[in-house]
Amino acid sequence: MRKYLTNKSGEGHIDTALKIIIGVVIGALILGGLYLLFAGDGGVVDQLDTEIVGMMDYTQELRVERAYNEDSGQYYLRYSYDGKHWNEPELPDYGEGATVYALISNNSETDPIEAALIQNGSTYYVLTSEDGGISWKEHFNFTATAITHFYYGTSAQLPGTAGSFSGERFVIRYKSGNHYTSSSNGHTWAKPTWSDLIPLS
8 A cells, every 4th residue: 555655656547537538539539630621511522522523524615704803903814614623814914903894705606706805004905815715816905084885786886976887796985085986806806096076887
């Protein structure tokens, strides 16, 4: 009995119990973490299953969209084949202050063309893409105080003084001193040199 009373090792039933409890708690936390990592919602297994299903149900439908960058406060273009994985398109670099003012499409199944208007301060750039939004070509640029129209459609949406054209076309109309209007089939654009006083032919 004296041997046990004078033992200074510090190890007793309570210490052993505490070690066991701590070991069980740590083990439970590790197992719970592994479960969430691999089998929980959003875990590796769940994401892998989603990716496999997506690959089996893969349809190559190219889509381009105008998205907002919260860090820069600017709009940019991106394209995707599945709506999940997005890529940066090939387009000229207009600097950090540039933003995608608008994006339109002719929604054609035989000759699809996208048109984008890039703004950097008071300067605007007209670009088009004929491959679904992967690569972009600049046609012309101009300085404007306001954009009044940027659409694909008929000339009925324009004021009478802006002239008219047959069928549907890409249209941009802006104010820079006078009002200027240009229309295009999407393949070729001409920088407008006329004002409201001279109707389009």
